[in-house]
Amino acid sequence: MAEDGGPHPRLRAVEVFPAVVDGREVVCLRDPSGLTDAVLAVPRPAVAILALLDGTRSIRDVQADIMRRHGALVPSDQLAALVETLDRQLFLESARYEAERARVAEAFRTSAVRPAAHAGRAYAGEAESLAAQLEAFFAHPDGPGAPGPPRAPAVRGLVAPHIDFHRGGPAYAWAYKAMAEACDADCVVVIGTAHAGLDGHPFAATRKAYDTPFGPLAVDEEVLAALARRAPGDLFAAELAHRGEHSIEFQAVCLRYLATRVWHREVRIVPLLASFVHECLARGREPGGEPAVAGVLEALRATMAAVPRRYCLVAGADLAHVGPRFGDPEPVSPTRLARVEAEDRALLDLVTAVDPGGFVTAVAADGDSRRICGLSPIYAVLAALPAGRGRLLRYGQWPDPQGTVSFASVVFEEEARS
DSSP states (O other): OOGGGOSSOBBOSOEEEEEEETTEEEEEEEOTTOSOOOEEEEEGGGHHHHTTOBSSOOHHHHHHHHHHHHOOOOOHHHHHHHHHHHHHTTOBOSHHHHHHHHHHHHHHHHOSEEOOTTBTTTBOSSHHHHHHHHHHHHHSTTSOOSOOSOOOOOEEEEEEOOSOHHHHHHHHHHHHHHHHHHOOOSEEEEEEEOTTOOTTOSEEEOOSEEOOTTOOBOBOHHHHHHHHHHSSSOTTTTGGGGTTOHHHHHHHHHHHHIIIIIIOSOOEEEEEEEOOHHHHHHTTOOGGGOHHHHHHHHHHHHHHHHSOOOEEEEEEOOOOEESGGGTOSSOOOHHHHHHHHHHHHHHHHHHHTTOHHHHHHHHHHTTTTTOOTTHHHHHHHHHHSOSOOEEEEEEEEEOOTTOEEEEEEEEEESSOOO
16 A cells, blocks of 8 residues: 555545446545545445545455455455545545645745636636626526616625536626625625635634736725634634635625726725534534634624724525435436425525524524535624615526535615515
């Protein structure tokens, strides 16, 4: 076995999902932290081996367990080759992984900005092409049309998707048209899903401007510093999570587009990644009762009251994730799609009512059966918003039978309109 894999190899916390490659059923591994862009496909029977790579077994132990459990003799050289491949692709906790993580962390620490990690892949990497791409979302048959003339400023919050632009672009347009027409914010607190978690921290901030093809979107350093002073713990302890996470990046692209192409004025952001609701549900706790969560949200409310700005809160959040890709046994049928929509819309009623407690209670009631990945940002925005009601602008689904994702655009206004 390769020395870098260690005598007792341990698989990292990676995303595992089924796929068909060249007509073969495989299982794919992907790193949700973005440390590596590799996607590794292995035969489905190898899942039994992957499950045993927990840091407690040697190659020989794994070989013996497979024989005992499945009656199959897997040659040790094949197991060693699999472990070496996993290690080479940075899917194992190992010296190679730690060295790469340290290198990446240092490069991020010394960077003047948070680079546009997904430019040129998830969206156009050149300003004019990106502007055309975003404008096409407004003009799309499912879009809201181009932003109209400014109205009296009323928008103080949004829930916007973080699904890939090519799958949910028109839904972004619904959210950002509302902002374009009726928001005078000069400071936008953007709270995004941390898909890979935050190593036990509920929130992670960064002082780095978010770069975009339209230029960097600066951080409001005064507001962020005031928030960090008031918040319990270290808001920057898990800052590296910002490096590859797309949930804030996609909002930054839209906000920078509005600032440069629609408003022609400066806008700054306070970028916060969030990961705490799933952790609270696993412990049977309500987020509002967790001091680390409640302390940051109280600090955010106090900061917005104390530091004079025109604020808007944005949650970068998707909804349901159902189908075999996300762990369900069967493909998503039209009947299941309809049920998901009905359940999503019932949950969105609590979102538009600005009811963070009811929102989490509803998710807990069905054990988060739809795997809603935007729980933490939505909860945080609801908890930080003043009393009032929101409006659902758009609900959508990307209806892949192997992996359906749903999403919505919601606007919160000072005076909700009927």
